Amino acid sequence: MxxxxxxxxxxxxxxxxxxxxxxxxxxxxxxxxxxxxxxxxxxxxxxxxxxxxxxxxxxxxxxxxxxxxxxxxxxxxxxxxxxxxxxxxxxxxxxxxxxxxxxxxxxxxxxxxxxxxxxxxxxxxxxxxxxxxxxxxxxxxxxxxxxxGLGDSVIQNAANSGVGQAVIQIARASGIKTINVVRDRPDLPKLVERLMALGADYIVTEEMLRKPEMKDIFKSIPRPRLALNCVGGKSTTDMLRHLQPKGTMVTYGGMAKQPVTVPVSAFIFRDVRLRGFWMTQWRKQHAQDQESVAGMMDTLCQLIRRGQLTxxxxxxxxxxxxxxxxxxxxxxxxxxxxxxxx
Incomplete structure (x- = not known):
């Protein structure tokens, strides 16, 4: 009860x-x-x-x-x-x-x-x-x-998580490309197939983030303006390197239980922004803004009814x-x- x-x-x-x-x-x-x-x-x-x-x-x-x-x-x-x-x-x-x-x-x-x-x-x-x-x-x-407004592409780690799968589908419905980072695993081909079926554009492992081949992705799509991080550690540092200048990384979790490490050059020469997101605090801040919350939720449920968010x-x-x-x-x-x- x-x-x-x-x-x-x-x-x-x-x-x-x-x-x-x-x-x-x-x-x-x-x-x-x-x-x-x-x-x-x-x-x-x-x-x-x-x-x-x-x-x-x-x-x-x-x-x-x-x-x-x-x-x-x-x-x-x-x-x-x-x-x-x-x-x-x-x-x-x-x-x-x-x-x-x-x-x-x-x-x-x-x-x-x-x-x-x-x-x-x-x-x-x-x-x-x-x-x-x-x-x-x-x-x-x-x-x-x-x-x-997320820009033309988004990069995220833990793309196979519940949040990650939602991001893939919402971005797809909004015409935004996604670069999805996952950990290497024995069943990686099956995971890739499942995320691609949801609408993922690119799926890379954490190891691939550090390889020169990542540049090939950005021949087809712009570098992301937004990075979503719920892991922390080296994965986050490597993902941050692919942001556009003045891009923003939002951290909403720390599953690796390791700190977010940012090169000084990312701040000085590319002016990247680091933000945090905590659902509990977000709810408190928007408790009196029911109209905006209602509009956002209406949009999400419309996606659900159209089969674009599962x-x-x-x-x-x-x-x-x-x-x-x-x-x-x-x-x-x-x-x-x-x-x-x-």
């Missing part, structure tokens, strides 16, 4: 959940911060909860201390909170395991939930009951948590097998998002 603000997916009922690679949907202001949208498959987030059904207690993946997820996360019965006048009881249907969720359980994320805590921040749920003052929702609605590769795992899902989400070379199905 969640008492937090949610957004409703109108018309969505009981078909199988197929999470999509965006975290939010179109919004419209309403008294309880619940926003109607037209049906679209929405990227599910990991709030591991299940509402009481026929008297059964809800289940949650609870951790009472920080540590390695497989060691500290336990599947437990949770107490159902009393329904207030403006509250909504939600049965969670599915939720992915994201890197940030792992870091929060480990205790290494910048923001940590008070302990004990239920793991996860995203999800798709079904409304079971609403308080008497809730007008924007009704039982049976599907919901997600409310807190859920879900990343997902593996659906029953909630009771959460340990296997946690282990799989932390393995190298995994391109499939682990989705806990409740």
């Amino acid at each position: 969640q008492r937090a603000a949610v957004r409703v997916l109108r018309g969505a009922r009981s078909p199988p959940v197929r999470p999509c690679p965006v975290r939010l949907c179109p919004v419209r202001p309403c008294p309880v911060r619940l926003c109607p949208v037209r049906p679209c498959p929405v990227r599910t987030p990991p709030v591991r909860e299940r509402s009481a059904v026929a008297g059964s207690p809800p289940l949650g993946l609870l951790y009472e201390r920080h540590g390695e997820p497989a060691a500290v996360v336990q599947l437990k019965d949770l107490e159902v909170p009393k329904l207030g006048d403006s509250d909504v009881h939600v049965k969670m249907l599915a939720a992915p395991i994201n890197p940030a969720d792992i870091n929060m359980i480990q205790g290494t994320y910048p923001i940590l939930s008070p302990l004990p805590a239920v793991g996860g921040n995203e999800g798709v749920g079904e409304v079971l009951e609403v308080g008497p003052r809730v007008m924007a929702l009704k039982p049976g609605d599907w919901v997600i948590p409310a807190d859920a 879900a990343p590769a997902c593996t659906q795992v029953p909630l009771q097998e959460y340990r296997a899902a946690l282990d799989a989400s932390m393995k190298p070379f995994i391109s499939s998002k682990q989705i806990l199905v409740l």
Whole structure:
């Protein structure tokens, strides 16, 4: 059960959940911060909860201390909170395991939930009951948590991630070329085939970033004005070298757990810009700018409805097998998002 603000997916009922690679949907202001949208498959987030059904207690993946997820996360019965006048009881249907969720359980994320805590921040749920003052929702609605110009080309690392796959598709729909960096791996040809099917223009390994052959790419497309980094370390330094002068690198993750190192010459002679992006802070800054957020989300959901933005590769795992899902989400070379199905 969640008492937090949610957004409703109108018309969505009981078909199988197929999470999509965006975290939010179109919004419209309403008294309880619940926003109607037209049906679209929405990227599910990991709030591991299940509402009481026929008297059964809800289940949650609870951790009472920080540590390695497989060691500290336990599947437990949770107490159902009393329904207030403006509250909504939600049965969670599915939720992915994201890197940030792992870091929060480990205790290494910048923001940590008070302990004990239920793991996860995203999800798709079904409304079971609403308080008497809730007008924007009704039982049976599907919901997600409310807190859920690029130039001619973009370069990004971790291109096989959920974010990376979304970037490929959004850029393709916008007429922007993508240069996609992945780690070398045994199944590289299969990965290349999958990303090309999504609309990737160029796929290179981290080793290829350092080779002279990279210049051949820029005979066909301009150098990117934007680099998206969620890895850090040498991969980031090598990717930065291919930016246009005055280009911008946005760092939104650090999966390699290594610092971003920038040559002095990149600042002096090419005037590159380094920025950071943190979804939590972005939401706070845009909390009062619902019109702009609604416009952006409308655009994304239009892409989804037209089939131009689809879900990343997902593996659906029953909630009771959460340990296997946690282990799989932390393995190298995994391109499939682990989705806990409740």
